[in-house]
Amino acid sequence: xxxxxxxxxxxxxxxxxxxxxxxxxxxxxxxxxxxxxxxxxxxxxxxxxxxxxxxxxxxxxxxxxxxxxxxxxxxxxxxxxxxxxxxxxxxxxxxxxxxxxxxxxxxxxxxxxxxxxxxxxxxxxxxxxxxxxxxxxxxxxxxxxxxxxxxxxxxxxxxxxxxxxxxxxxxxxxxxxxxxxxxxxxxxxxxxxxxxxxxxxxxxxxxxxxxxxxxxxxxxxxxxxxxxxxxxxxxxxxxxxxxxxxxxxxxxxxxxxxxxxxxxxxxxxxxxxxxxxxxxxxxxxxxxxxxxxxxxxxxxxxxxxxxxxx
Numbered sequence: 001x002x003x004x005x006x007x008x009x010x011x012x013x014x015x016x017x018x019x020x021x022x023x024x025x026x027x028x029x030x031x032x033x034x035x036x037x038x039x040x041x042x043x044x045x046x047x048x049x050x051x052x053x054x055x056x057x058x059x060x061x062x063x064x065x066x067x068x069x070x071x072x073x074x075x076x077x078x079x080x081x082x083x084x085x086x087x088x089x090x091x092x093x094x095x096x097x098x099x100x101x102x103x104x105x106x107x108x109x110x111x112x113x114x115x116x117x118x119x120x121x122x123x124x125x126x127x128x129x130x131x132x133x134x135x136x137x138x139x140x141x142x143x144x145x146x147x148x149x150x151x152x153x154x155x156x157x158x159x160x161x162x163x164x165x166x167x168x169x170x171x172x173x174x175x176x177x178x179x180x181x182x183x184x185x186x187x188x189x190x191x192x193x194x195x196x197x198x199x200x201x202x203x204x205x206x207x208x209x210x211x212x213x214x215x216x217x218x219x220x221x222x223x224x225x226x227x228x229x230x231x232x233x234x235x236x237x238x239x240x241x242x243x244x245x246x247x248x249x250x251x252x253x254x255x256x257x258x259x260x261x262x263x264x265x266x267x268x269x270x271x272x273x274x275x276x277x278x279x280x281x282x283x284x285x286x287x288x289x290x291x292x293x294x295x296x297x298x299x300x301x302x303x304x305x306x307x308x309x310x
Contacts, residue, residue, distance in 0.1 A: 034264060034306040036281075037061065039068035039081060042299030043277050049081060050301075051310060052281075056294055061310055062098065070118025070128065070170070071259075071305040076100070079307060080107065080126050082115035093130055095145055102310060108145040117170040117215070117303070119178065123147075127154060129180055131167045135159065138184040140167035142191070155191045157182040169215035169259075169303075171223070173243075179223060183211035188225065188241075205247055214303070216260035216268070224250065226257035226270065238270065250288055259303035269294060271301035 036052040047068055051061040062068075067084040074080065079098040084091050093115030095107040113130040120126050126145040131138060138159035144152040157167055157180055168181040178191040179200060186203040206212065206227065214226035224240045233255040241247050259271040266286035273279055280296035281304070 035309050036261070036263075036269060036294075037071050037079065037305050037307055038259075038271065038281065038295075039065075039071055039302045040279065040299045041067070041276060041302075048299075049079075050298065052295060053309070058295060058298065061102075062104070065096075068096075068302070069116045070303050072118050072120045072126075073305060073307040074120050074124050074126075075122065077308055079305075079310070080118060080120060082118050082128055084114055085109075091133055093128070095126055095128055098310075108143070108149060108151045110141075110143060110151070113141065113143075114166065116166055116168050117181070119170040119172050121172060121176065121178075127170055127178060129167050129170050138167065140180075140182065142170070142178070142180060154178075155180070155189075155195050155197055157185065157187070157189055159184040168211075168213040169226075171215035171217055173217055173223075174221060179215055181212040181215055181225070183213060183228075186211065188212055188215070188223070201241060201245055201247070205241075214258050214260040214271075216262055218262055218268075219266060224260055224268065226254075226260055228256055228258070230256075233274075238268075251284065251291070254282075259301065261304035261306055263306055269304055271304050273300050273302060276300050 038050045041047050047065040048060050049062040051059050065083050068081050070082040072080050077100055081096045083094045083096050085094055092109050092111050093113040094109040097105050097107045112133045115128050115130050117129040124147045128143045130141045130143055140157040142155040144154040166183055168183050171179050176193045180189045186206045188200045190198050190200040209229050210227045212225045213228050216224045221243045222240045227237045229235050236254040236257050237252045238250040239247055240250050256273040257270050258273045261269045268284040270282045276299050277297055279300040281294045282291040283294040284291045
């Protein structure tokens with residue numbers, strides 16, 4: 001990795017490439033540039049999922065949503081998203097599925113939970129990080145939704161007595177272990193495939209006031225983490241941990257970095273969730289270095305994922 005980088009944002013758009021979607025979705029998307037999908041709040045109170053081509057051309061993939069957050073594709077190209085629905089002043093977390101014909105359906109839900117991060121295993125099970133809206137500690141539950149629609153409690157995160165932040169990102173490593181960011185407890189938990197929970201890194205890995213938010217693995221198995229302070233914009237950062245838990249700084253001087261996603265070429269895309277309409281998406285080259293601004297001025301982005309053109 002290159003040394004820690006303090007940067008000035010420059011708007012540079014990448015050269016356009018194309019992706020064709022075939023029957024073997026996973027192989028094709030690994031071999032070609034992909035489109036970027038972004039959950040976002042935009043001016044006027046609307047909540048959407050944007051789609052960006054590799055050259056940065058923006059279109060609205062889905063609208064009329066309520067606080068969409070985590071995004072992920074399954075192995076055959078269905079797009080899944082977390083969403084929050086308000087019913088009689090009760091929040092209901094939902095998982096939405098957009099199939100290959102762009103028809104949307106609800107995979108599962110849970111009342112009095114706020115859904116954030118989302119990840120999918122190789123069997124097509126959808127995992128969701130959910131914060132219990134009634135818990136004084138900000139405790140979280142990881143729900144597992146099977147392809148048949150069954151909801152299972154896969155694991156939990158305890159939070160802290162003075163909870164002020166949410167539970168955020170989820171990410172799978174190459175061995176099928178699930179990692180979960182507990183922002184309140186300044187802890188990243190590791191869940192084995194059988195649901196057994198251990199601490200990957202705890203509060204000692206973070207400075208006072210820092211919260212781990214977004215998670216993403218690079219091709220070498222390093223876990224990248226976006227860190228927000230929520231009180232000191234411009235002091236936020238991205239770090240990464242090796243599989244042996246050695247921490248390194250990757251970038252500083254960020255403002256509200258949230259979702260992280262690597263493209264097939266190893267570029268890291270980062271959603272900066274600045275106030276509407278000043279959010280942006282940064283693109284870091286493989287190995288680190290000064291980023292470029294891939295997109296900006298469209299609203300407040302939350303989470304990111306890559307997939308085929310829809």
